[in-house]
Amino acid sequence: MRTGSSDRTTGDGRTAPDRTRPKGKIRSTLLPLSRALALFLLCLFITILNPNFLKPTNLINILRQATPQIIVALGMTIVLLTGGIDLSVGSTMTFASVVAGYFLTQVSGLPWQAAAAAGLAAGAAVGLMNGLMIAKIKLPAPIATYGMLWIGRGLSFALMGTTPFYGFADGFRKYGRGYWLGLPLPIWIMLAVAALMIFLLTWTVFGRRVYAVGSNADAARASGIRSDKVLILVYVLSGLMAALAGLLLTARMNAVDQDIGEPYLLPALASPVMGGTSMSGGEGSVGGSIIGSLLMVVLLNGMNLLNISSLWQQLALGIVMLLAVWLDVSLKRRAET
Amino acid sequence: MNHRWARRSLIVVCVVALALLLAPASLAAQAKAGKKLTIALVTKALNNPFWGMMKDGAEKVAAENGVEFIYLAPTKANNLEEQTRLMEDLIQRKVDGIVLVPVDSDGIVPVIKRANNAGIPVALANTNANGGQAVTFSAIENYDAMIMVAEYMAGKLKGQGKVIILEGTAGAQTTTDRLRAINDVLKKYPGINVLASQTADNQRAKGLQVMENLAQTYSAIDAVLCTNDEMALGAVEALDAAHRLGKIMVSGFDANNDALKAVMDGRMVVTMDQNPQKQAGDAVQALLDYINGKKVPKRIVTPGVVVTKENIALYESRIKK
Numbered sequence: 001m002r003t004g005s006s007d008r009t010t011g012d013g014r015t016a017p018d019r020t021r022p023k024g025k026i027r028s029t030l031l032p033l034s035r036a037l038a039l040f041l042l043c044l045f046i047t048i049l050n051p052n053f054l055k056p057t058n059l060i061n062i063l064r065q066a067t068p069q070i071i072v073a074l075g076m077t078i079v080l081l082t083g084g085i086d087l088s089v090g091s092t093m094t095f096a097s098v099v100a101g102y103f104l105t106q107v108s109g110l111p112w113q114a115a116a117a118a119g120l121a122a123g124a125a126v127g128l129m130n131g132l133m134i135a136k137i138k139l140p141a142p143i144a145t146y147g148m149l150w151i152g153r154g155l156s157f158a159l160m161g162t163t164p165f166y167g168f169a170d171g172f173r174k175y176g177r178g179y180w181l182g183l184p185l186p187i188w189i190m191l192a193v194a195a196l197m198i199f200l201l202t203w204t205v206f207g208r209r210v211y212a213v214g215s216n217a218d219a220a221r222a223s224g225i226r227s228d229k230v231l232i233l234v235y236v237l238s239g240l241m242a243a244l245a246g247l248l249l250t251a252r253m254n255a256v257d258q259d260i261g262e263p264y265l266l267p268a269l270a271s272p273v274m275g276g277t278s279m280s281g282g283e284g285s286v287g288g289s290i291i292g293s294l295l296m297v298v299l300l301n302g303m304n305l306l307n308i309s310s311l312w313q314q315l316a317l318g319i320v321m322l323l324a325v326w327l328d329v330s331l332k333r334r335a336e337t
Numbered sequence: 338m339n340h341r342w343a344r345r346s347l348i349v350v351c352v353v354a355l356a357l358l359l360a361p362a363s364l365a366a367q368a369k370a371g372k373k374l375t376i377a378l379v380t381k382a383l384n385n386p387f388w389g390m391m392k393d394g395a396e397k398v399a400a401e402n403g404v405e406f407i408y409l410a411p412t413k414a415n416n417l418e419e420q421t422r423l424m425e426d427l428i429q430r431k432v433d434g435i436v437l438v439p440v441d442s443d444g445i446v447p448v449i450k451r452a453n454n455a456g457i458p459v460a461l462a463n464t465n466a467n468g469g470q471a472v473t474f475s476a477i478e479n480y481d482a483m484i485m486v487a488e489y490m491a492g493k494l495k496g497q498g499k500v501i502i503l504e505g506t507a508g509a510q511t512t513t514d515r516l517r518a519i520n521d522v523l524k525k526y527p528g529i530n531v532l533a534s535q536t537a538d539n540q541r542a543k544g545l546q547v548m549e550n551l552a553q554t555y556s557a558i559d560a561v562l563c564t565n566d567e568m569a570l571g572a573v574e575a576l577d578a579a580h581r582l583g584k585i586m587v588s589g590f591d592a593n594n595d596a597l598k599a600v601m602d603g604r605m606v607v608t609m610d611q612n613p614q615k616q617a618g619d620a621v622q623a624l625l626d627y628i629n630g631k632k633v634p635k636r637i638v639t640p641g642v643v644v645t646k647e648n649i650a651l652y653e654s655r656i657k658k
Binding site: 061161162163305309 | 382383386388389412413414507533535536541542545547549550553554567570571574578594598
């Protein structure tokens with residue numbers, strides 16, 4: 001039952017390799033649980049020190065703060081699954097927000113929906129450029145997307161300069177601060193994006209091709225998969241998700257500044273890896289990336305609640321990240337031998 | 338034959354003598370009139386509009402004096418390593434003078450010394466450095482200015498209440514001075530209780546996030562004192578979204594355009610106009626005076642103005658709509 005072709009995926013989106021694995025079942029159930037356990041232990045630790053952590057309002061607060069990071073990280077996850085990397089996500093967040101902010105504040109008479117659409121289109125366009133450079137011109141993904149990082153920054157400065165756009169239409173701001181059924185709108189959007197990603201990766205032909213291209217590009221090509229098409233679509237998705245994350249953050253802050261996206265690049269890369277996504281492709285899951293993101297945001301929230309000084313905050317963040325990946329790697333090795 | 342040789346050598350000697358006599362004079366003339374001077378301004382970041390205002394002020398004075406002007410700032414906000422590199426590039430380019438706003442008062446000292454060794458005069462603006470030779474230091478007195486803001490807040494609180502402090506980038510002299518001022522004022526009011534003092538790195542997004550988190554722990558907050566406007570505006574958004582802004586007073590520092598609007602709309606209580614245009618402009622002027630051999634004061638104090646609802650009308654032109 002656990003054997004099969006390389007493009008078959010298990011429930012959590014992990015591939016089942018060709019060889020028979022007697023302990024495969026243990027591995028596939030234990031690993032996601034171990035990550036959830038790490039998150040649970042962290043939450044327990046903070047709660048003991050400050051019970052305010054467990055207040056429903058704080059838990060909602062954490063989820064809302066994690067929303068942009070989770071959305072970018074999910075875009076990054078799908079890129080990592082193909083064996084690629086997208087270093088332009090932070091700058092794409094900024095660029096898309098600046099484009100939306102420009103149409104929201106500098107062009108009069110335009111509905112906010114059009115401005116938001118322009119922002120998303122800008123993100124998709126950046127992704128398309130990345131995809132074309134990587135799939136067609138065959139540039140290495142780190143270089144192509146690093147180049148786009150600077151192009152996105154340059155365009156953002158050209159469009160906005162150093163004075164932030166601020167004061168947006170209420171219809172737009174609602175998506176940063178509004179509620180629906182007791183939960184903030186950004187959380188609903190994040191959940192919808194996550195559900196869509198799980199569906200895409202687990203139930204569609206495209207999803208199976210993403211894993212196939214990532215686990216063995218040559219085999220995928222031999223079996224007739226047009227890997228260039230898959231790659232282009234993957235980078236467009238990543239650009240689109242970065243744009244969406246940027247717009248949600250912009251709506252929340254009611255302002256765009258040049259620094260809005262850049263701090264998200266490394267967390268967006270670290271979250272999937274902390275959640276068990278392989279940087280060499282073919283292995284990873286949506287749930288893992290969400291837990292990876294939550295680990296970081298929960299830790300920062302906890303340190304604010306405990307009034308820990310900023311110097312120690314960075315140190316703690318580094319240690320927890322390394323511990324999470326170490327736990328993951330050592331459990332994986334134990335399950336495989 | 339002999340006669341011709343003597344005449345020739347006389348001409349050569351005359352030409353050489355003339356050249357030797359004229360050379361220093363002509364070089365000096367070239368420096369004064371022929372070749373345009375080049376002055377650079379290096380700030381802490383590109384993203385904060387405050388540095389944009391400093392650039393405007395410096396650019397204006399440079400243009401008035403017919404001086405070439407270069408503006409540089411780290412692409413990663415408040416990054417010492419990148420600022421050091423920018424300074425090294427300027428030293429390589431042999432610019433005629435640099436107005437510098439150090440990211441880190443200690444960390445920047447080595448590269449100021451390198452500029453000194455290369456004979457390039459450096460004027461400091463806004464933030465001081467703890468070493469090296471500077472022509473002048475042009476800035477508001479951060480400590481005194483924040484004393485005014487903090488006293489205003491203490492007055493608004495009537496000496497009673499629970500406050501949160503949002504600190505700027507750790508290690509920067511402006512953060513240290515402003516924070517010391519806040520703490521010195523609050524010490525005089527035993528009725529004011531500091532709930533938490535956390536950093537938000539001078540950034541709006543961090544101000545938003547840290548305030549969201551702190552608002553979870555503290556159900557009763559009377560005021561939030563921030564060491565710059567960007568963090569204050571982030572805190573305002575966090576409190577507004579939680580419907581608590583009406584009960585909590587927020588103070589900033591810098592008088593950025595959207596902070597002025599927030600003061601006008603009653604979303605922020607007070608900010609400090611530290612006239613960045615004048616800070617940078619005075620530094621450029623001092624640098625030019627120094628190059629032209631005039632005497633320059635070691636410290637130029639820019640007067641700061643407390644901006645509240647009472648005098649916000651003075652800033653109307655900078656607030657949109």
